[in-house]
Amino acid sequence: MAKLSAWRQYKALLAKDVRQELRTREMLVSMGVYAVLVLTVYGAALAQVGDRLQVVSFAAGLLWALIVFTSLLGLNRSFGRETETGCLDGILLAPVDRAVVFLAKATTNLLFLLIVEVVVVPLFFLFFLSGAELAPTTPLIALPLLVGTVGVAGMGTLLSTMTINTRGKDVLLAILFIPVVFPLLYACVSATGVAFMGVEGTFGTFWTSCGIAFGYDIVMIAAAWGLYEFVVSA
Amino acid sequence: MTAEGGLRGGAVLAVEVDGLVKQFGNRRALDGASFSLEQGAFLSIFGPNGAGKTTLLRILATLSRPTRGTVRLLGVDALEEPERLRSQIGLISHKSMLYGDLTAYENLAFFSSLYDGAPNRARIDELLRIVELDHRRNDCVRTFSRGMQQRLSIARALVNDPALVLLDEPYSGLDPHAVELFDELIGRVRTERPDRTFVMVSHDLEKGFRMCSHALILARGQVVVMAEKNRVRRDAFRDLYLATVGMGVA
Amino acid sequence: MEAHNKALADKLALPLLAVGALLVIACIVMTFTTAPLVQGAALSDGASAVIGGTVVTTKLLLSQKIFYLHVPVAVASMVAMFFTALYGVRFLMTRESRFDLRSRVATTVALVFVLATMVSGIFWTRFEWGVWWVWEPRLTTYFILMLLVIGYFILRNAIEDSERRATFAAVFGIVAFIDAPISFMVTRLVPSSIHPVVFRTDSGLPPNMLAPFLCGLFGMLMVAFALYRLTLAVYEQAEVVEELKEQLEEQDAHWSVVAAERAMRGLEVIADDADADAERIFAEDPEDTGVIPEHASRPETDPATAAARAAAIPAPPSGSSRTER
Numbered sequence: 001m002a003k004l005s006a007w008r009q010y011k012a013l014l015a016k017d018v019r020q021e022l023r024t025r026e027m028l029v030s031m032g033v034y035a036v037l038v039l040t041v042y043g044a045a046l047a048q049v050g051d052r053l054q055v056v057s058f059a060a061g062l063l064w065a066l067i068v069f070t071s072l073l074g075l076n077r078s079f080g081r082e083t084e085t086g087c088l089d090g091i092l093l094a095p096v097d098r099a100v101v102f103l104a105k106a107t108t109n110l111l112f113l114l115i116v117e118v119v120v121v122p123l124f125f126l127f128f129l130s131g132a133e134l135a136p137t138t139p140l141i142a143l144p145l146l147v148g149t150v151g152v153a154g155m156g157t158l159l160s161t162m163t164i165n166t167r168g169k170d171v172l173l174a175i176l177f178i179p180v181v182f183p184l185l186y187a188c189v190s191a192t193g194v195a196f197m198g199v200e201g202t203f204g205t206f207w208t209s210c211g212i213a214f215g216y217d218i219v220m221i222a223a224a225w226g227l228y229e230f231v232v233s234a
Numbered sequence: 235m236t237a238e239g240g241l242r243g244g245a246v247l248a249v250e251v252d253g254l255v256k257q258f259g260n261r262r263a264l265d266g267a268s269f270s271l272e273q274g275a276f277l278s279i280f281g282p283n284g285a286g287k288t289t290l291l292r293i294l295a296t297l298s299r300p301t302r303g304t305v306r307l308l309g310v311d312a313l314e315e316p317e318r319l320r321s322q323i324g325l326i327s328h329k330s331m332l333y334g335d336l337t338a339y340e341n342l343a344f345f346s347s348l349y350d351g352a353p354n355r356a357r358i359d360e361l362l363r364i365v366e367l368d369h370r371r372n373d374c375v376r377t378f379s380r381g382m383q384q385r386l387s388i389a390r391a392l393v394n395d396p397a398l399v400l401l402d403e404p405y406s407g408l409d410p411h412a413v414e415l416f417d418e419l420i421g422r423v424r425t426e427r428p429d430r431t432f433v434m435v436s437h438d439l440e441k442g443f444r445m446c447s448h449a450l451i452l453a454r455g456q457v458v459v460m461a462e463k464n465r466v467r468r469d470a471f472r473d474l475y476l477a478t479v480g481m482g483v484a
Numbered sequence: 485m486e487a488h489n490k491a492l493a494d495k496l497a498l499p500l501l502a503v504g505a506l507l508v509i510a511c512i513v514m515t516f517t518t519a520p521l522v523q524g525a526a527l528s529d530g531a532s533a534v535i536g537g538t539v540v541t542t543k544l545l546l547s548q549k550i551f552y553l554h555v556p557v558a559v560a561s562m563v564a565m566f567f568t569a570l571y572g573v574r575f576l577m578t579r580e581s582r583f584d585l586r587s588r589v590a591t592t593v594a595l596v597f598v599l600a601t602m603v604s605g606i607f608w609t610r611f612e613w614g615v616w617w618v619w620e621p622r623l624t625t626y627f628i629l630m631l632l633v634i635g636y637f638i639l640r641n642a643i644e645d646s647e648r649r650a651t652f653a654a655v656f657g658i659v660a661f662i663d664a665p666i667s668f669m670v671t672r673l674v675p676s677s678i679h680p681v682v683f684r685t686d687s688g689l690p691p692n693m694l695a696p697f698l699c700g701l702f703g704m705l706m707v708a709f710a711l712y713r714l715t716l717a718v719y720e721q722a723e724v725v726e727e728l729k730e731q732l733e734e735q736d737a738h739w740s741v742v743a744a745e746r747a748m749r750g751l752e753v754i755a756d757d758a759d760a761d762a763e764r765i766f767a768e769d770p771e772d773t774g775v776i777p778e779h780a781s782r783p784e785t786d787p788a789t790a791a792a793r794a795a796a797i798p799a800p801p802s803g804s805s806r807t808e809r
Contacts (some may be wrong), residue, residue: 005351012347020335023374039409040300092297094348106267158659162652166642175638176656179631180663183670190674209674216666223662227655230576233297234651258647259581260727441686451744454734458741459748464756474751478744 009096013104018111020081023174031074035120038066039127046128056132058143060193063124064148064185070120072111072174075160078109083164088211088232098229102157106221110153117145135198143210144195148188151217155180158224161231180220187213246309247396248273248431249294254303256289264287264300265455271448273308273397276424276432278442280453280475287435288402290452292434295325295400308397308474321349324391328403330383331390334376338367338386341375342393349394361389364426365419379411388419399423401434405441417445439475443468453478494717499736501710507703514696550611552696554604556704558626561597562664564590565629565710568636569661572654584666585723587657588640589716592710595633601626621671628667632660 021027042062046055082088091101121141127202156177163173191209194202249271256264264286271277281287292298293305296316305312307319307372325331332341340476342361362368365385375383384404391399405413424430435441443449443463449471458478461471571587574580605623610616617623639656643649 008351009348012344016333016336016340016344019340021332023335040295060763081333085334086327086331087333089297089325089329090345091348093295093320093323093325094345094394095317096348131437155659158655162639162655163642168642172638172642175631175635179628179635180659183663183667186667186670187674205674212670212673216670219662219666220659223659225657227576230651231655234648258579258650260723260730261646299579453741453744456741458744461748461752466751468756470751470754474744475748477747478740 006097006100009094010100010104010107013091013096013101014107017078017104017108017134018085021112027074027077028115030077031070031112031116032119033072035066035070035116036123038069039120039123039153042066043127045226054132054194055128056134057193059124059129059196060189062128063141063192064189066120066124067113067117067145067149067152068178068181068185070116071109071149071156072170072177074112074116074157075109075177076164076169076173077155079105079160079164092233098232099225101232102228103223106154106157109157110150113144113149117149121145135196137195137198137203140195140206141192144188144191144213147210147213147217148184151184151213151220152181154217154224155184156219158228161228184213184216184220187216215233246273247306248275248308248379249277249433250304250306251290252295252304254290254293254300254305256286256298262455264293264303266303267452267455267457268303269450269457269460271431271433273310273429273431275448276446276447277434277450278446279433279435279450279452280282280437280439280442281458282478284454286455287452289455291400291402291433291435294317294398295323296320320324321394322397324396326384326387326391326399326401326404328406329397330375330387332383332386335374337372338362338378338389339371341386342389345390346393354393357393358389361392364422365389374394375482379412380407381390381409381415384408384412384416385419388416388423391422395427399430399431399432401432401436403436404434405436405438413441417441420445439472443471451475451478494713497687497710497713497717500706501714504703504706504708507699508553508556508707511556511696511700514699550604550608552700553704554601554608555697556700557597557600557604558622559701560602560704560708561626561629562593564597564712565628565633565657565661565664567712568657572657573662575650575654579647581646581650584654585719586716587654589712589719591633591636591657592715593712595630595637596711597704597708598626598633600632603631619671621668621689624671625664625668629660629664632663636660636682736802 082091092098156173159176159180160173163169163176166172187209191206191213194206194209249269251270252268254264254267255262268292269287277289279290289298293300294307294312294318296312299313308322310319312319324347328341333344336344339358339362342358346353346358359368362371365388367382367386370378370382375386378386387404404416408416420432424432432445434442434445446463448460448462449466451458451474459474466474567590568587571583571590575583575587602623605626606616609618609620609623621809636653640649640653643652
């Protein structure tokens, strides 16, 4: 009975976030617009080198930088809704396991990030890889994108819960988030890069990197899961 | 005590607090507060800023844990089994605790789902009727006035039919008309279920004293005085309160 | 037992600092005298040089000497971070502020040693590779660790409520401690296409390398421990001062509580009087008052003035005859 209830609470929490977002589209729009703005900056940054540069070789890095910055924007807004009017207390007051609160919030963040990625990654291809020769292995980037976004959502949820009530919360989130997520970023860029280049014989690296990213997700999210109770009830 | 219903009624005290200390490092928010309250009572807690009122209320709400001392709510140890008590507690705060972008119905349905797994439609309808917001059930809370939000907040706090209702400065930001409506609603809620206990923290001596059956003054983390309202004259209580506040306690 | 250990640790702190410093100095001296020169990267273009009568084809790394200090400070910083996380866990389990204090001090020590590691690492890279920075495993990991430690302090600074601050710092400290080794593994295991990973001779050191290395290692660890204890002592004393200040403030407050109690008793007496009077008025038998004898002869007074009188308590006595808090 208790297990059934936790699942329903999880669904209720998830539905509540999705419903709010569908109604206002606030997070999705702001994240989407921000991502396009970052792409614009990339455009200025790469405009001078145009054809001389093999953008494919560092497209992975550019893409992941984009994802990190966009997620920083979204994470604080996501949790802000809970603390503005004190709703978080309302949730904690109910017989809800704090881990369920974490999972629901992390899932919401993951969902929205993935939606933004689905829009932005093709845009990235449009703007910077139009003329490039894409390796046939390019669709494989979906795997590190997924694994990486899971880690970003999980750690971002934990850290944004801590930073939400502080002054200068956006900067503080960035200061904490980027070093913590660095190993994941490193591994994902590596895997994404290999998929982009599609060079024979480098795919061992691809699987190693994906494996490490996956390992990061497991370890860090387990830690966040266990620690979340302390953070959210503080 | 089997189902949650088994927690109410009978001779069980609603609240039993003994030697509550909330300390961190050198700062003591609560310093040995003790009192008890029978079911069906309405306790108003007064005290200067920094006296520990909100800390005490949060401990009663099981949102916070004391450093030392015991808290028993409805006969259950709140420190050992807080989850068991949560279904019997409701909180009305100066913050509305409502999602602005959801409708009145959706807000109540959400909180109801947290307690029951699925929204308790009958209860939600009944509550919307009691707080006189049925005609606005499908409007986003963002469009509500502060007074209406506070009334909906009452409905939210009662969605799980709690035996213990806590109020944290509920009057802040309400105009006199809204205050009257609020008080009227609370009165109605009290008569609906006489064994429901209320504990309110308020800065407003007038309003707090009017609503209550018991009054408590908290200063410097200790219970200075607790009395039944009808044992004390209002103006005398006011002088006592001012005396407590005025003596450099704040 | 705990107090005994503490006193012992405090007494040892200064001597340990001295011993540790001596060991480090010994290490430095040995580095430049007895430690053997290490063969490093090949000289460019397969050139060779004649030094001291022998043909040398690889760089003789004087820069490698930094290794004898660089590794000890790095190890010391990881040990300090371990204690950050350990005390963080203990804090979360017990909620005692002293663990938060220890966690904070450990992180402070870690910061010092991480900075030392970064600086020595940068110089090593400069001497060895000719560039100031390379994204190689060790430097990268320490850079991230440095950011994590700085983030820890910025986080602490941003939160005002002390219990919340301690909780968040503990959680972040634990996360940072788990993250650092993962960082290290990632940079080692994920092959980088540009910069080859350089595996130095970290293990299997020949004997005359071992001596200065161990001196340096133990010396640094002792210095770290001594710094930790000394800093802890300073912070604890600061807390004692704070507590004394609070106690002085509480002395004033105590008297107001006593005064309020007195006032309340006065009010209850008045209420009893009111009851008694009411009973007397409404009693059927005028003789049968049902009144408690001792209250019967009390003069009637206006309750408001009585309360005011009760409330006008004289100033608190100057002597501290109150009970121990």
